[in-house]
Amino acid sequence: IAFIHRGARIIGDLLSMDPSCYMMALVLVSFTSTDDDLCNEIASREEEFHLVGSLTYALRVASLTEEEFAIRKHEIINNDPSISTAERLVTLVAEDEFSKDSNKPLSPIPAVRVFPETARWCLSALKNLTRPSIMAPSRSFTAAHAIAHSGIVKHILRYITMTNEKHIDHIEPLGTGSTSSDDKTPEPIEPSLTEDTLEAYSNDPKNWDATSPQDAALFILMNLCLSSVVHEHMCKCGTVSILLAVANYQPPLGRSIPVDEAQTMRFQKLKSRIALSWLLGGEGSHYGKQKQKSLSTAERAAQDPNNKALVLSDQEARALVELLANVLHRRVITGAPSSSAATLSTKCILYAIRCLLTHFENRAKLSKLAGPKLNILLMKVIAMRATDQSPLDEIDMESAENALFSLYLLSSFGFKHVFLPYWFFSINIAKSLMTKILVSFEEANIGNMTPSAQHAKDQLLLRIKYLCFDELLVASPKFFHLQLHESDLKFPSPLLASLRQVQVNEIDPGASPLLD
Numbered sequence: 299i300a301f302i303h304r305g306a307r308i309i310g311d312l313l314s315m316d317p318s319c320y321m322m323a324l325v326l327v328s329f330t331s332t333d334d335d336l337c338n339e340i341a342s343r344e345e346e347f348h349l350v351g352s353l354t355y356a357l358r359v360a361s362l363t364e365e366e367f368a369i370r371k372h373e374i375i376n377n378d379p380s381i382s383t384a385e386r387l388v389t390l391v392a393e394d395e396f397s398k399d400s401n402k403p404l405s406p407i408p409a410v411r412v413f414p415e416t417a418r419w420c421l422s423a424l425k426n427l428t429r430p431s432i433m434a435p436s437r438s439f440t441a442a443h444a445i446a447h448s449g450i451v452k453h454i455l456r457y458i459t460m461t462n463e464k465h466i467d468h469i470e471p472l473g474t475g476s477t478s479s480d481d482k483t484p485e486p487i488e489p490s491l492t493e494d495t496l497e498a499y500s501n502d503p504k505n506w507d508a509t510s511p512q513d514a515a516l517f518i519l520m521n522l523c524l525s526s527v528v529h530e531h532m533c534k535c536g537t538v539s540i541l542l543a544v545a546n547y548q549p550p551l552g553r554s555i556p557v558d559e560a561q562t563m564r565f566q567k568l569k570s571r572i573a574l575s576w577l578l579g580g581e582g583s584h585y586g587k588q589k590q591k592s593l594s595t596a597e598r599a600a601q602d603p604n605n606k607a608l609v610l611s612d613q614e615a616r617a618l619v620e621l622l623a624n625v626l627h628r629r630v631i632t633g634a635p636s637s638s639a640a641t642l643s644t645k646c647i648l649y650a651i652r653c654l655l656t657h658f659e660n661r662a663k664l665s666k667l668a669g670p671k672l673n674i675l676l677m678k679v680i681a682m683r684a685t686d687q688s689p690l691d692e693i694d695m696e697s698a699e700n701a702l703f704s705l706y707l708l709s710s711f712g713f714k715h716v717f718l719p720y721w722f723f724s725i726n727i728a729k730s731l732m733t734k735i736l737v738s739f740e741e742a743n744i745g746n747m748t749p750s751a752q753h754a755k756d757q758l759l760l761r762i763k764y765l766c767f768d769e770l771l772v773a774s775p776k777f778f779h780l781q782l783h784e785s786d787l788k789f790p791s792p793l794l795a796s797l798r799q800v801q802v803n804e805i806d807p808g809a810s811p812l813l814d
Contacts, residue, residue: 305329310352313416314383317356317374323419326353330426350427350444355387357420358394358453360413361404367412384448391449404456406501406512414511421457421514428521429641442525451522451535457515458570460543461501503547504555504563516544516569520641523576524649532577541577542607545570545614568617572650574607579653608657612667615660616780619668622647622675623786645697648679652700655707665711670718671780673708674787676701677718677735681789684739685796695743699751702739706754712765713811719787723767727805732762734800760808 306329313322326349359367359374367374373389408414427441445451506512519537522528545567549555555563610618624630625644654660664672682688683698709717724730736755740747747755789797 306349310349313356314352317359317416318413320415320419323416326423327419330423350441351384353420353423354448354450355383357417358390360416362412363410364412387448418511421511425514425517428518430524442522442528446528446531454515454518455540457512458544459540503544503566504559506566507562517641520573523573541570541574568614571614575650575653579608579656608654609659610663615663615667619672620781623782644693648697648700652704655704661707665708670716673718676705680739681735681793684735684742687793702751703754706757709758709761716768717765718767720767727762728802733802733805734797737802738800759805763807764811
C-alpha cells in the first residue's frame with residue numbers, strides 16, 4: 299500500500315491539503331518506522347523529496363499560533379492545484395525570515411500551536427526518514443538534503459531553543475479579573491514572571507521525554523549532523539550555538555529535580571554534545587583526512603582554539619562510555635525510544651568518540667575517567683570485526699576503523715598511565731593479545747583499510763612495548779563511577795579462542811617515547 303500503490307505519497311498530499319488531520323501524519327510515522335527495506339522503497343529520491351516536502355509544510359503550518367494562522371490563513375487554505383506544496387512552503391519560510399519571532403523558541407505548551415498533534419507526528423516521521431541506514435546510507439543523505447533544501451531547519455531548531463525571561467514577552471493570561479452584573483468585558487489579570495510561570499513556559503531539557511516534539515526535533519538534528527552533505531547549511535542556520543546551549547545547560551541553583559527528569563535532562567544534553575561532535579569534529583586533517591585547500595564553516599569552528607563546543611564534562615565522558623557499552627552489548631538505553639536505535643547505534647557512537655577525541659581535553663579526560671575500560675571496549679570492537687564474530691551488523695569496516703583510530707589517539711596517555719589490563723600483553727610482543735588483534739584485523743581487510751586506519755595500526759604496534767599494562771588498576775576506585783557490567787570488560791570464549799590461533803611474525807618495537 300505504502301509503495302506499490304503510492305499510499306505514502308497520496309497521504310502526504312492529503313496532509314499538506316489539511317494539516318489539521320494528525321491521523322494522516324500518524325500513518326506516515328507508521329510507514330516510515332517499518333523495516334529498512336520498505337522504508338528504502340518509500341524513500342527513493344523522487345518519492346522522498348515529495349514526502350519530505352509534505353511533512354515539512356504540514357509541520358510549519360501546524361506549528362503556527364492561532365494569531366499567525368489567522369494572518370496566513372488565505373495562503374494555507376488556498377487549494378489551487380497549480381501551486382505546489384514546495385512553493386507554499388517557500389512562501390511560509392520566506393515570511394518567517396521577516397518575522398521578529400523567527401529565532402525565538404517555540405512555546406513548549408502544545409495548546410499554543412494551532413495543530414500540536416500534527417506537528418508532533420510530522421517531527422516523528424521526519425526523524426524516521428533521516429535516521430541512518432547501514433544498508434542504504436544514501437536514503438538518509440537524500441532526506442537530509444531535502445530537509446535542508448526546504449528551509450525548515452531553522453524552524454526545527456526553534457523546538458530545542460532554550461527559553462528564558464527575555465523570550466517570554468507575551469504570556470496568555472492564566473485567569474481573568476472579577477466580573478460584575480453588567481456585560482463589560484473583564485480585564486485580564488496582568489501575568490507575572492513567577493517561578494511557577496517560568497517553569498510552565500520554559501523549554502527545559504528535563505521535560506523532553508521520548509514522546510515530546512523536542513526529543514524528535516533533536517533526533518532530526520542529530521541525523522542531519524551525521525550527513526556531511528548538509529554540514530555547511532547546518533552551521534549557517536546557527537545550529538552550533540543552539541546545540542551548545544542545550545549541552546551546557548545547568549538547572550537553576552537550589553531547585554530539586556526528580557530522578558527521572560534529571561535522567562532525561564542528562565540524556566538530552568549528551569545527545570546534543572554527540573550531535574556537535576559529528577558536526578564539528580568529523581571534518582578536516584585533524585580527523586585523519588588529508589588537509590583541504592579551503593576550510594568549511596564546520597572545520598573553521600572546530601579548529602578555533604577558543605571553541606569549547608566539543609569539550610565533554612566529566613559526567614558526559616562517563617555517560618558516553620556507558621552508552622558505548624550498552625549499545626555494543628545490545629542493552630536498552632534508558633530514555634531512548636526503540637525507534638531511535640539507528641541514531642544511537644554502535645556505529646554512530648564510535649564515530650562520535652573518534653570525533654570528540656580530536657580535542658586534546660577530551661583525550662585527557664577520557665583517559666583519566668574511563669582509563670582501560672574504554673580501551674577494552676574499543677579493542678573488543680576491533681577484535682569482533684577482525685574475526686567476523688560481531689553479533690551486530692553495524693560493526694562494519696568504518697566502525698572498526700573509528701575504534702582503531704580512537705585507540706591510537708588515546709595511546710599517547712598510555713605511556714604513563716595504565717592503557718589495558720595485563721592479559722593483553724606478553725613479553726614476546728608477537729604473542730600478545732593486542733598484537734594479534736591488530737594484525738588479524740589488517741589481514742582480514744587487506745587493501746580495504748584507509749590511510750588513517752593503517753597509520754593508527756602501525757603506530758600502535760610500534761608503541762606496544764612502551765604502553766602500561768596492569769591488571770590491578772582496572773578495578774581502581776577512580777573508575778567506580780562507570781556503570782558497566784563485568785562481562786563488558788571480558789572477551790567471549792569463542793572470540794578469545796579465535797584470536798589465540800593467530801600467528802604473528804616478530805614485531806620490531808619503535809623508538810622509546812619522550813616522556814616529557
